[in-house]
Amino acid sequence: MSPFDVNMAVDAGYQVVVPYADVGIDNIAALTQDAIFSRGPKGVAHTGLFIGGRDVVLAADMLLRAREAMVPPFEVSVFADPSGAYTTAAALVAGVEWHLRRSHDTDFEGKRVVVLGGTGPVGVIAGVLAARAGALVSIASSRGLEAAQAASSRINARFNVQTRGADAQLTEALDTTLSRADVVFSTAAAGVQVMNTRQVDQASQLLVAADVNAVPPAGIDGVGVADDGKPFGLHRALGIGALAIGNVKYQVQRRLFERMLASGKPVYLGFEEAFALAREVVAEREAQAV
Template identity: 60%
Template sequence: MERPYILHMFTPGAQMSPFDVNMAADAGYQVITPYCGVTLEQVTGLTQDAIFSRGPKGVARTGIFIGGRDVLLAADMLERARAALVPPFQVSLFADPSGSYTTAAALVAATEAALRRHHGLALRGLRVLLLGGTGTVGRIAGVLCAREGATAVLSSHKGLAAAQAAAGQTGARFGVTLEAVSGHTDAERRAAIAEADVVMGVAAAGVQVMTAADRAIAARLRVAADVNAVPPEGLAGVGVMDDGRPLEGTAAVGLGALAIGNVKYQVQHRLLVRMREAKPAVCFGFDDAFAVAREVLAGPAGGAGG
């Protein structure tokens, strides 16, 4: 009898995301067990409980997924789990807190593809403004943009101090420089938008962070990408299905939440399948998600549905 594929899902939160549980089942895991309220200090013990009970053959059919809502803590938990592995008892690992790693990867890869397709540009040298950028997706998208040579700017409606704290903490953790601006007032937000080549709407669902009036002063804008699928749109004029549609009154094209979300779904599915099938074991974070997002977008369809 073949041993089942088991996925242990760790989250520091009160519950594991049903979305991630569904994704794991669709990727072929047969036993899926959530562990809630997990602290960083508990990761080593839980990981070693998972690896030593199955033997070298069973451990190849075992994986650990790390969720939650804190992108910095998830990265630390992933590192702690990897350090707890004892060869040959090695399992595959994958962190995607609140879906932020795969969503950010899809967002940045889709933006990169739109820049190339519609403007002949790369991210390098451009100024990317992340409205609502202190959240889970914004921080990781900012890191990915910075690593591609862009100036990534986190904006917060709470003001400059909140944006600076998020930019400083996230940049230090992942070895990049992130800038910060205040989006607290209309004037501050518009000043930041006026200087941006790319605007990413990464605020909470149902919150509009760029209005039609804001868009009117976006003279440099080339891509407006929005991950908010809940009305009203996060970036005014960007529809949820938009995949390179010209944005009225600008030289930009829009990328909507469902177009980006399609890429995100494919990225998470592919990583979970690869994690389950991997020999030897693998460890996936947001850099791996970004590589797979580029792979999805380079597929036969050549766009967000690729």
């Protein structure tokens, strides 16, 4: 659990936050039951478990394991958001979806989505969410096609989606992939540019591009950190920057913590719940504009 998550939990109303490090999945049942049985049936309503770490697949498995360890009426809420990936990916995909509908009267169905930095935590979950929304998702890795295909296979098996691997190591291969993209997600490491001006201008079919990188240089050349649907590049695709995504991510994570505290019964919160809430947050923006 990072300092970011600790602060978010405290700001949402939790009074005591105790991080545990180096927790493996085999520790989950024991830690969960220590927490629930020490509180009593009434006290559990004021207790929650948060799963951090970095492995988004393992976090999903830990969330399931924690839920299985509950012994009603001893049952607490559980929220998983490893590396902030669930809430960040939810914000990214919901923002892109909103701009597709608002500006192009379409959605993810049948769209070719390229996830640059797709083997990282945010990229994995963004790919899963886009695939579930009907997109044709390519998971691209700078470590080459083999690494991308391995990540894609793991994602497909665990989350029951269909994605494919794409080579972002060889420039020619990446150029070809990007030239056919309708949507690009930039989810690579901070300060790393993964799509340059030439590639942007070659992407004649690009509708929307979203970049979670807030550290110069931009992950996608031409997309500013504060952009939220601003046209860029030769073909005037719409760009969504890190601050626009981050604003939605912040609201989603905080509201999920608040939901844990306010709920009269235990809730289990993963990336599906984060995405549903992110859609609500971006829809609120449209309602306010009207």
